[in-house]
Structure formats: structure tokens, C-alpha cells
Amino acid sequence: MTRIAVIIGSTRPNRRSGIVAEWVADAAGRHAAVKDGAVSVEVVDLATVGLPLLDEGVPALMGEYGNDHTKRWAATVAAYDAFVFVSPEYNHSVPAVLKNAIDYLFAEWNHKAVGFVTYGVHGGVRAAEHLRLSMIEVQAAPVRSQVALSVFTDFVLNDPTEVGVVRPGEHQEPTLHEMIDELVAWSGALKPLRTAAGAQ
Template identity: 45%
Template sequence: MTQTPRIGVILGSTRDSRFGLAPAEWIVARAKARGDWDVDLIDLKDHPLPLFNEMASNLWMPSEDPAAVKWQQTLAQYDGFIFVTPEYNHSITAVLKNALDQAYLEWNHKAFGIVGYGGVGAARAAEHLRAIGIELQMASTRSAVHIGGGDFFSVHPMGGDPKPIESLEASIGGSADAMLSELDWWTRATMAARRENAAKAA
């Protein structure tokens, strides 16, 4: 564990026609602009995972699939996460749920924030994601970024003449700053707690 928080921004859609790369790159740039984090974009397209097929979660026994083990090793490098997700049928994407299921210990006692996009700003997906995070022993920020309604259609290509996401500063800039600030607090708190637990176990 490093002293400088390492934050992984997980892009939770892998569709060829996905819109998610735009908000993912936007929040990565905003997070890096803080100057006090190391930030990486983690694109699930770069981590093809089979559907979960282990005997049990790696809470109970080591995973056998090499792709799952590699995914766990990737997650272990980070102190906190930002999930960028659309909403599919009132929930997160299947590929994101599978990625969450393919690890357990590597999520534990880490914080996360959410950037959601879609007609209702992925509000229902965000609430489902928070419930999953609790089961993974994670801490969610209260604030989240929801790119929805007219804002969403103004920056999405199917709107006809999409504007850059930066054009939504008045609508979503404040919530982004609040989410990042809360994520910083929770990430540093959980880092300190993990260091203390590791020292006690040594």
C-alpha cells in the first residue's frame, strides 16, 4: 500500500457502440487534476473475463481461472475505485456484475464513487451498485455523478450533434467535485485502517 492513493476508474460497458468512454475519460482527467492521486482507467474490454465459474468466491478459496486471478491482481493495486456505468433494465451491466463477482478480497475495505449515465442518469443502477458494494465490504460515497435527461441526450451521439461532456459543467461539475472529495476522505480512511490491521497482523 502506497501513501499516495491509487484510484482505478472502471469503465463498466464493453459494447461496441458504448458511450461510456467519454464520461470515463472526463472523470479520469478531473481526478488527475486534483494532483494528489495516481489515477488509471481500467477498461473491462481489456480484461475479458469468463462468466463466474469458480467453486466459491476467493474469500473462501483461491480462484483457478487465470483471467480471474489476473483481474484480482489488477484490483489489488488500487486503494479506491470510480465505477462508470450505464443502466440496463434498472441495474448495472452484466459485464460489470461479473467483474465484481470475480473478486472479493481485493474489493474489501476500499471506497468507491459512481458516474452514471442514461435517461435517468443510471440512478437505479447506482443504488444497485451500492448494495453490491456493501456485500463486498466497500464504502460508497454519498455523492455521485448522474448524467441524465436532456444533459445526456445533448452529449450522446444519438442526439444528432453531440456536445462535449465539459459543456455540462454547470449541471454535473458540482456533483463530480463532491464525489471526488468524499472518495478522497473514505479512501484515505480505509488506507489507514488497512495499514493498522496489517501492522497488528505482522
């Protein structure tokens, strides 16, 4: 089984990433591989993970984690084969909490496939571009397909300060399914590297 974590990348009160992650999990449940049991999709919420600002004394590349919260986060990430980051775009980039969670670890991200579901005024595409660079640096493999949700066309918002309702266009679910196909394919291709690294 390929295990995919859908990581909620914002902890802001009244965030929209929670409802977007719910849509991702629900739509992913209609993917053939998920229905057949070959793929599992689980939501991981950074708000409940509760990482402080990076407080490890040794760079993550060394793999010498000293804090219990780091070890718990490492065990969570290590359990998955692939990831979908759900992220808004903040000031042309990603939320600090998401970048912080990435920076805590290194080996646990290695040789795993990553996809992006972003949202914002411009669909969050600039957040996805920054995430691609960060994930390449930790030796993860970002897939080509991504879902970009516009706050103008993929949400129902009566007031911009409210969470609203996510209502993606008809093309978004097929795009998400295509991304899942790529995550499964790349995760499978990279499995020998993960296995070799685990054996060392």
C-alpha cells in the first residue's frame, strides 16, 4: 500500500486550509486506487502537531534529533510514502509554519513524492513554486500536476474574513486524481532508494 499524507499547511485561526484538506481527502477517496485499497490517504494537521520554531541544536541533515516534538514529527513523516501539501499563499510564498515543519527534518523526506494543492488570489501558485524548491533540497520529488484553487472561482465567500465554503470547479478533481497517479508512480519508482537508505 502507498500511504499518502495530506498535510494542512496553515495554523491561522479561520484558515481555509482545513476545508481544502477535507475536500482533498474526500475527492481522493473517489480515486480508483484508493477505493481498491492500494492507496491510503490520511490528513495530518500542523495545528495539532504543534511544533515550535525550529529549536534543534544540530542541522536536520545530521539526523541527531534532540527534542521529543522533533522525534514525534520525524516518526509521523517517516510513516508515509508521499505527501500532498495543502497551502495558502502568504506574501508570494508559503506560511512560516509549513516551512518550519519542513526544515525540522531531512532523511524522513528523502526519496518520497510530493504534490501540492494551493489556494489564493492567484491560486497559490507562487507558494507551490517555493515549496518545490524546498522539497528538492530535502531530496523529495515534486510531481508535475498540481491543484491551484482560486478564491474567486473555487470558493463561496460572502465575506473575505470568513472561512467560506470550498467548491472547486469540475476540472479540479480530475487534476487531483492525475496528481495522485503521479505520486503513486514516483513513490514506487523511488522505493528502492528508500529501502536502501533504511538498510544503512
